[in-house]
Amino acid sequence: MKLPIVHHPAYTADIPENHRFPMRKYAGVAQWLKETDPHGGLYEFHEPTPISRENLLRVHAKDYVDQVLCCQVPRAIAREIGFPMNESVSFRAQCATGGSLLTAMLALEHGIACNTAGGSHHARIAQGAGFCVFNDVAVAVRTVQTMRMASRVLIIDLDVHQGDGTADIFAHDASVFTLSIHSEKNYPVRKRASTLDVPLRDGMEDDEYLTILEETLKSVLATFKADLVFFNAGVDPHHEDRLGRLALSDDGLRKREDLVFRMVRNAGIPMAGVLGGGYSFDLGLLVSRHAILYQTAAKYL
Template identity: 40%
Template sequence: MLKIAWSPEYCHPLPEGHRFPMEKYELLPEQLLYEGTVTQQNFFKPTPVTEDLILQAHHPEYWKKLKTLSLSKSEIRATGFPLSKSLIDREVLIAGGSVQAADFALKYGIALNIAGGTHHAYSDRGEGFCLLNDIALTSKYLQISDKAKKILVLDLDVHQGNGTAEIFKDDPSVFTFSMHGAKNYPHRKEQSDWDIPLEDGTQDEHYLNLLSESLATLKRRFDPDFIIYQCGVDVLSTDKLGRLGMTIEGVKERDKQVLEFAKRQELPIMCCMGGGYSGKIAQIIEAHAQVYRLAQELFF
């Protein structure tokens, strides 16, 4: 059965006019239920990730600042969110959702988190709407519990997974792959194990050809036993923060390539949603919903 992490606490209220589309975390499960892609049985409510696990990926002093709401004004500004206890609780819960979805992926082949993909969170600071790195925490969980030995982080958000790259820069058992806008945020990139920077306006055909070639190379070069897929939809041409030129159909084909690769290679895959900032919320929901439909179609 397809299992999906979701909680009402994902829908943290933000000040009016804030550019982060928090409402997608409520609308996406509603859409999936309405169209019959899933039922309530497919959803599970996650539990918060443990402090012990947080400290495997994040510095103790940084975690202390989060817990005590003592980030400086500049540190808060870098995250893009107004700081509050409920926001920290949300981040801890979302990370728990990704960790628990990884266990379901090991059991069923695939599982998803309605949120997550917080790849800009460094070991010692937050950036770009990310305070805790759920991708790193999930990888650490898989390592510590000896459930995976070679983890591929497949990051196809339009923005480079800079925090994830920093956390795993000295860990050869986690391979960080990021295909992102060359001139987009973050303006100072980290070095992933493999980065593919894309020019502004990159369209479906070029993107999909690059991805197909890259997946084959990743199999030969790293041969993972688990995939964490950051499937941000800010690659769309309609995205306000994206700068690429992809269509909804191109994003669906991207997700299909990745899921078919995982299925063909018998690799468990955990998908976390990442960014999406198109002007119309319906475009964001439709782009995100495609990966859930594909998961049902290809795995169940």
């Protein structure tokens, strides 16, 4: 069986070349996947449709949704997001959110699926922040719940930054368990309480990180019975990442992904992977780190 991969060309939005966000990584990941699977035996690509306004309103405030769709986001909010809020950025957010919804639906059908974007976990109900326009995972979760495809959802967020927007959105919802394992002193300054937060000290390396992760997942999977798991596989905990404060190696990231997939799939739960954060000046190295998610996922189909 081929791993379902969700990708859209619009994931690469039109922003200035010198922008500090590595927008080209999305196309780079898709290209890497195709080049390493020349005969098409490992991956099956699916192109999502842009998320509907109706589905966005399941999570986000009406005024904010309409501001993004009309490209009329107030300057203060656009600054907090960090992108020029043009048509390309707006359409990218719609496609990436539609992509995470399609990824969830494919995961529920096939057991595992991955998006080549997604993980915009700083977007809150009333606005975006931190390079996140819409909270794609939250919108996907709310939509599959509304469609009665899943009832209880576990979100495993291993991006180096705390998933404050996701935590805020599901703060009073017992049907969604938000787990954030992140750098304690990193962005955002003001954290929001997840169902379970595991803040980590600066400079933590592979062995200690993996021990904490395994113990945490063992406890969460034993106590929260999920119908679907979303995995935010940000690679910014890497020691070379310019926005991270942890010290994982490439091998540590590979072991991390393997641990998460093995434990979740052994529990028999469908799993949707999203790309998450990763900020390196070397695009090739960044793409190769993100690619670990798909390499690992394909092993657990």
